[in-house]
Amino acid sequence: MNLLLPLLAAVVGSGVPGGVVAVPLPEHAVGAHFEGRPAVVHRDHALIGLPLETSPGEYSVDIGTRTGDVKVSFNVEPKEFPVQRLTIANDRMVNPRSEDLVRIGKETARMRAAYALASPAGGDLHPFLLPVDGEMSSPFGRKRILNGQPRSPHQGLDIAANTGTQMIAPAAGTVVVTGNFFFNGNTVMIDHGSGLVTMYCHLHEVHVEEGDSLVRGETFGSVGATGRATGPHLHWTVSMHGAKVDPLALIQVLGEIERIE
Ligand SMILES: [Zn+2]
Incomplete structure:
Protein backbone atom coordinates (compact mmCIF):
# COMPACT_ATOMS: atom_id res chain seq x y z
CA MET A 1 0.00 0.00 0.00
CA ASN A 2 1.50 3.29 -1.12
CA LEU A 3 0.51 6.10 1.23
CA LEU A 4 1.54 8.67 -1.36
CA LEU A 5 -1.09 7.57 -3.88
CA PRO A 6 -3.70 10.23 -2.97
CA LEU A 7 -1.13 12.96 -3.67
CA LEU A 8 0.17 11.26 -6.82
CA ALA A 9 -3.28 11.54 -8.38
CA ALA A 10 -3.28 15.30 -7.91
CA VAL A 11 -0.04 16.02 -9.76
CA VAL A 12 -0.79 18.08 -12.88
CA GLY A 13 1.26 19.12 -15.88
CA SER A 14 3.46 17.37 -18.42
CA GLY A 15 5.95 14.88 -16.98
CA VAL A 16 8.26 14.89 -20.00
CA PRO A 17 11.77 16.22 -20.62
CA GLY A 18 11.42 20.01 -20.89
CA GLY A 19 8.01 19.85 -19.19
CA VAL A 20 6.62 21.28 -15.96
CA VAL A 21 4.69 19.42 -13.28
CA ALA A 22 2.79 20.97 -10.37
CA VAL A 23 2.55 19.26 -7.01
CA PRO A 24 -0.03 20.49 -4.49
CA LEU A 25 1.60 21.57 -1.25
CA PRO A 26 0.11 20.39 2.04
CA GLU A 27 -0.86 23.01 4.58
CA HIS A 28 2.15 24.33 6.50
CA ALA A 29 4.62 23.23 3.81
CA VAL A 30 7.91 25.07 4.23
CA GLY A 31 9.32 24.41 0.76
CA ALA A 32 9.87 21.77 -1.88
CA HIS A 33 12.90 20.40 -3.70
CA PHE A 34 13.44 18.28 -6.79
CA GLU A 35 16.85 16.73 -7.52
CA GLY A 36 18.43 19.24 -5.13
CA ARG A 37 16.77 22.25 -6.81
CA PRO A 38 14.11 24.31 -5.05
CA ALA A 39 10.68 24.44 -6.66
CA VAL A 40 9.01 27.57 -7.99
CA VAL A 41 6.12 28.13 -5.58
CA HIS A 42 2.86 29.33 -7.16
CA ARG A 43 -0.24 29.70 -4.99
CA ASP A 44 -0.40 26.35 -3.11
CA HIS A 45 1.63 24.36 -5.65
CA ALA A 46 5.29 23.51 -6.14
CA LEU A 47 6.18 23.87 -9.83
CA ILE A 48 8.95 21.54 -10.95
CA GLY A 49 10.87 22.28 -14.14
CA LEU A 50 12.20 19.17 -15.87
CA PRO A 51 15.37 19.87 -17.87
CA LEU A 52 15.63 18.45 -21.38
CA GLU A 80 11.01 12.44 -29.00
CA PHE A 81 12.21 15.74 -30.40
CA PRO A 82 12.66 16.17 -34.15
CA VAL A 83 15.91 17.24 -35.78
CA GLN A 84 16.12 20.70 -37.31
CA ARG A 85 18.75 21.47 -39.98
CA LEU A 86 19.60 25.13 -40.44
CA THR A 87 21.99 26.91 -42.76
CA ILE A 88 23.59 29.98 -41.22
CA ALA A 89 25.15 32.28 -43.84
CA ASN A 90 27.77 33.69 -41.44
CA ASP A 91 29.91 30.65 -40.58
CA ARG A 92 31.52 32.59 -37.70
CA MET A 93 28.13 32.19 -35.94
CA VAL A 94 28.59 28.40 -36.15
CA ASN A 95 32.35 28.18 -35.72
CA PRO A 96 33.31 31.22 -33.60
CA ARG A 97 36.88 32.55 -33.65
CA SER A 98 39.03 32.35 -30.54
CA GLU A 99 38.34 36.02 -29.63
CA ASP A 100 34.62 35.30 -30.02
CA LEU A 101 34.94 32.38 -27.59
CA VAL A 102 36.31 34.75 -24.90
CA ARG A 103 33.29 37.02 -25.41
CA ILE A 104 30.86 34.06 -25.46
CA GLY A 105 32.37 32.78 -22.19
CA LYS A 106 31.72 36.12 -20.43
CA GLU A 107 28.18 36.29 -21.79
CA THR A 108 27.45 32.72 -20.73
CA ALA A 109 28.62 33.57 -17.19
CA ARG A 110 26.23 36.58 -17.06
CA MET A 111 23.31 34.45 -18.21
CA ARG A 112 24.16 31.64 -15.79
CA ALA A 113 24.30 34.11 -12.87
CA ALA A 114 20.86 35.45 -13.82
CA TYR A 115 19.41 31.92 -14.12
CA ALA A 116 20.74 31.17 -10.62
CA LEU A 117 18.74 34.03 -9.04
CA ALA A 118 16.30 32.91 -6.38
CA GLY A 134 3.21 35.23 -34.16
CA GLU A 135 3.93 31.89 -35.74
CA MET A 136 5.64 29.37 -33.45
CA SER A 137 8.50 28.90 -35.90
CA SER A 138 10.65 26.54 -33.84
CA PRO A 139 9.35 24.61 -30.82
CA PHE A 140 11.29 23.83 -27.66
CA GLY A 141 13.63 20.84 -27.64
CA ARG A 142 14.52 20.35 -31.30
CA LYS A 143 17.91 18.78 -31.91
CA ARG A 144 19.86 21.11 -34.15
CA ILE A 145 22.34 20.67 -36.94
CA LEU A 146 23.84 23.97 -38.06
CA ASN A 147 25.72 23.99 -41.36
CA GLY A 148 25.96 20.21 -41.10
CA GLN A 149 27.37 20.23 -37.54
CA PRO A 150 25.49 19.01 -34.44
CA ARG A 151 24.92 21.78 -31.88
CA SER A 152 23.12 21.98 -28.53
CA PRO A 153 19.34 21.41 -28.65
CA HIS A 154 16.89 24.29 -28.84
CA GLN A 155 16.21 25.27 -25.23
CA GLY A 156 13.59 27.89 -25.97
CA LEU A 157 10.57 28.69 -28.13
CA ASP A 158 10.88 30.76 -31.32
CA ILE A 159 8.00 33.05 -32.30
CA ALA A 160 8.34 34.70 -35.71
CA ALA A 161 7.03 38.25 -36.12
CA ASN A 162 7.94 41.32 -38.14
CA THR A 163 10.92 43.41 -37.09
CA GLY A 164 9.75 46.11 -34.70
CA THR A 165 6.76 44.17 -33.32
CA GLN A 166 6.53 45.14 -29.64
CA MET A 167 6.92 42.40 -27.04
CA ILE A 168 5.45 42.37 -23.55
CA ALA A 169 6.42 40.97 -20.16
CA PRO A 170 4.49 37.70 -19.51
CA ALA A 171 4.25 38.53 -15.79
CA ALA A 172 5.64 41.11 -13.39
CA GLY A 173 9.40 41.10 -12.91
CA THR A 174 12.68 42.97 -12.71
CA VAL A 175 15.06 43.41 -15.65
CA VAL A 176 18.30 41.74 -14.54
CA VAL A 177 20.32 41.60 -17.80
CA THR A 178 20.40 43.72 -20.93
CA GLY A 179 23.17 43.45 -23.52
CA ASN A 180 24.26 42.64 -27.03
CA PHE A 181 25.38 39.01 -27.04
CA PHE A 182 27.28 37.08 -29.71
CA PHE A 183 24.67 34.40 -30.45
CA ASN A 184 21.60 35.93 -28.82
CA GLY A 185 21.96 39.46 -30.19
CA ASN A 186 20.16 42.17 -28.20
CA THR A 187 18.99 40.37 -25.08
CA VAL A 188 16.79 41.08 -22.05
CA MET A 189 16.45 38.82 -19.01
CA ILE A 190 13.60 39.24 -16.51
CA ASP A 191 13.56 37.87 -12.95
CA HIS A 192 9.97 37.02 -11.95
CA GLY A 193 10.97 35.83 -8.45
CA SER A 194 10.89 32.38 -6.85
CA GLY A 195 13.58 31.15 -9.28
CA LEU A 196 11.60 31.88 -12.44
CA VAL A 197 13.75 33.79 -14.94
CA THR A 198 12.94 34.47 -18.61
CA MET A 199 15.19 35.53 -21.51
CA TYR A 200 14.33 37.32 -24.78
CA CYS A 201 16.82 37.24 -27.68
CA HIS A 202 17.48 38.80 -31.12
CA LEU A 203 15.66 42.03 -30.19
CA HIS A 204 15.58 44.98 -32.60
CA GLU A 205 15.16 47.61 -29.88
CA VAL A 206 15.49 47.38 -26.09
CA HIS A 207 13.44 49.92 -24.11
CA VAL A 208 14.59 48.97 -20.58
CA GLU A 209 17.68 48.99 -18.38
CA GLU A 210 18.89 46.62 -15.70
CA GLY A 211 17.00 47.28 -12.46
CA ASP A 212 13.78 48.40 -14.18
CA SER A 213 10.53 46.90 -12.86
CA LEU A 214 7.94 45.61 -15.31
CA VAL A 215 4.29 44.86 -14.76
CA ARG A 216 2.49 42.08 -16.64
CA GLY A 217 1.88 43.15 -20.24
CA GLU A 218 4.39 46.04 -20.21
CA THR A 219 6.42 46.58 -23.39
CA PHE A 220 10.19 46.24 -23.01
CA GLY A 221 11.54 45.78 -26.54
CA SER A 222 10.75 44.74 -30.08
CA VAL A 223 11.30 41.72 -32.30
CA GLY A 224 14.43 41.68 -34.46
CA ALA A 225 17.06 39.46 -36.04
CA THR A 226 20.21 40.48 -34.16
CA GLY A 227 22.81 37.81 -33.32
CA ARG A 228 22.50 34.33 -34.84
CA ALA A 229 19.08 34.47 -36.55
CA THR A 230 17.85 33.46 -39.99
CA GLY A 231 14.97 35.98 -39.83
CA PRO A 232 13.15 38.24 -37.38
CA HIS A 233 11.83 36.26 -34.42
CA LEU A 234 11.78 36.14 -30.64
CA HIS A 235 13.75 33.35 -29.00
CA TRP A 236 12.14 32.96 -25.57
CA THR A 237 13.75 30.95 -22.79
CA VAL A 238 11.99 30.08 -19.52
CA SER A 239 14.19 28.89 -16.65
CA MET A 240 13.00 27.46 -13.33
CA HIS A 241 15.93 27.51 -10.88
CA GLY A 242 18.23 26.92 -13.86
CA ALA A 243 16.10 24.18 -15.48
CA LYS A 244 15.16 25.41 -18.96
CA VAL A 245 11.64 24.30 -19.85
CA ASP A 246 9.16 24.61 -22.71
CA PRO A 247 7.45 28.00 -22.15
CA LEU A 248 4.16 26.50 -23.38
CA ALA A 249 4.39 23.78 -20.69
CA LEU A 250 4.59 26.46 -17.98
CA ILE A 251 1.64 28.39 -19.48
CA GLN A 252 -0.37 25.15 -19.62
CA VAL A 253 0.31 24.06 -16.03
CA LEU A 254 -0.52 27.54 -14.66
CA GLY A 255 -3.84 27.34 -16.55
CA GLU A 256 -4.56 23.88 -15.10
CA ILE A 257 -3.95 25.13 -11.56
CA GLU A 258 -6.31 28.05 -12.22
CA ARG A 259 -9.02 25.62 -13.39
CA ILE A 260 -8.80 23.21 -10.45
CA GLU A 261 -8.80 25.90 -7.74
ZN1 LIG B 1 15.41 29.96 -30.70
Missing part, protein backbone atom coordinates in the same frame (compact mmCIF):
# COMPACT_ATOMS: atom_id res chain seq x y z
CA GLU A 53 18.23 15.93 -20.21
CA THR A 54 15.81 14.34 -17.68
CA SER A 55 15.66 10.57 -18.27
CA PRO A 56 12.25 8.88 -18.28
CA GLY A 57 11.36 7.15 -15.00
CA GLU A 58 9.83 7.68 -11.58
CA TYR A 59 10.88 10.74 -9.61
CA SER A 60 9.87 12.32 -6.35
CA VAL A 61 9.53 15.82 -4.99
CA ASP A 62 10.69 16.36 -1.41
CA ILE A 63 8.27 18.57 0.48
CA GLY A 64 9.32 19.98 3.81
CA THR A 65 6.58 20.29 6.43
CA ARG A 66 6.66 21.18 10.13
CA THR A 67 6.10 17.54 10.95
CA GLY A 68 8.78 16.14 8.65
CA ASP A 69 9.50 15.59 4.99
CA VAL A 70 6.98 14.11 2.55
CA LYS A 71 7.80 12.61 -0.84
CA VAL A 72 5.39 12.94 -3.76
CA SER A 73 6.05 10.71 -6.77
CA PHE A 74 5.44 11.39 -10.42
CA ASN A 75 6.53 9.84 -13.71
CA VAL A 76 8.57 11.32 -16.52
CA GLU A 77 7.56 9.80 -19.87
CA PRO A 78 9.87 9.72 -22.89
CA LYS A 79 9.43 12.40 -25.55
CA SER A 119 14.60 36.19 -5.46
CA PRO A 120 11.52 36.25 -3.25
CA ALA A 121 8.25 35.40 -5.01
CA GLY A 122 6.88 38.31 -7.03
CA GLY A 123 3.35 38.84 -8.32
CA ASP A 124 0.98 36.04 -9.27
CA LEU A 125 2.32 34.09 -12.26
CA HIS A 126 -1.06 33.42 -13.88
CA PRO A 127 -1.89 34.30 -16.60
CA PHE A 128 1.63 33.93 -18.03
CA LEU A 129 1.28 35.84 -21.30
CA LEU A 130 2.88 35.09 -24.65
CA PRO A 131 5.40 37.93 -25.12
CA VAL A 132 4.45 38.37 -28.79
CA ASP A 133 1.79 37.12 -31.22
